[in-house]
Amino acid sequence: MEKFIKVRLLSWGRVLGWLVLIAGSLLLAGNYVIMPLYVNSRDIVKVPDVMGKSIDSVRSDFEVLGLVPVVSVGPFDPKANPNTVYFQNPLAGTEVKYGRNIYLTVTAAEPKKVQVPAMRDKSEREAIILLEKNRLRKGGIIYQISDQVPENIVIGQSVPAGREVNEGTLITLTVSRGSVKAFIDMPDLTTLSLTEAQKILVKNGLTLGTVINQFNEELLPGTVIDQFPKKGEKAAVGRSVDLWITTRNKNEDSRNGSQRD
Structure with missing residues (x-):
């Protein structure tokens, strides 16, 4: 009887050992296989398309999805609804981890006030860069001859420096064209030969531009019959003049597609 009891205890011990081994294996499988799969399935979120949506509705959607909106305010756009998203990163459809920051830019509710920079005595290019840097726009350029200010230097602006205006305001610049001495009245080159016309151009500080052939049986070949700029117009010294x-060769007529430089 005692021997029988020992055998039964030994059998139950083996069964219990197997049960412990199986339970341990299941526990390990749960920790290292099943749980990671479950957690990873919850950790991956597909970024929604929020372009054009109000930031309030986007915040609500992101809270449900477990995403974190990081919002910056862009310039005011009178054509767009205020506080609507016009830029997002990552893009819609991107798979990201739960809790990921999503960077959004929204339109401003109203235009910001900015100070107009001082652009007088700066080059035209420098002034335009300053306007863009201060979120202002170039309204136009007025060129004006000046004996005191060198060419391409700003001599005036439509809004005084330091004044506060809405961002995006148009600012017109007045830019020097240099001294009147840098301009001449275009001489009349018509009826001259090409060689004679070139000599007059050089004498006046001008250069020969494009030479355009035009069929004509009445005048000698190579006679100037038209010019640009025209006679009497103001031309900057150094500019090119087209003739x-x-x-008498119809094949050389530029109106047939032939042109000579």
Whole structure:
């Protein structure tokens, strides 16, 4: 009887050992296989498309999805609804981890006030860069001859420096064209030969531009019959002048697609 009891105890011990081994295996599988799969499935979120949506509704959607909106305010746009998203990163459809920051830019509710920079005595290019840097826009350029200010230097602006205006305001610049001495009245080059016209151009500080052939049987070949700029117009010293000259060869007529430089 005692021997029988020992055998039964030994059998139950083996069964219990197997049960412990199986339970341990299941526990390990749960910790290292099943749980990671479950957690990872919850950790991955697909970023929704929030372009054009109000930031309030986006915050609500992100809270449900477990995403964190990081919002910055962009410039005011009179054509867009205020506080609506016009930029997002990552883009819609991107798979990200739960709790990931999503960077959003929204339109401002009203235009910000900015100070107009001082652009007088700066080059035209520098002034335009200053406008863009201060979120202002170039309204136009007025060129004006000046004996005191060098060419391409700003001599005036439509809004005084230091004044507060809405961002995006148009600012017109007045830019020097240099001294009147830098301009000449265009001489009349018509009826001259091309060689004679070139000599007059050089004498006046001008250069020959495009030479355009035009068929004409009445005048000698190479006679100037038109010019640009025209006679009497103001032309900057150093600019090029285009000439139309006669030819008796119809194949050389620029109106047939032929042109000579």
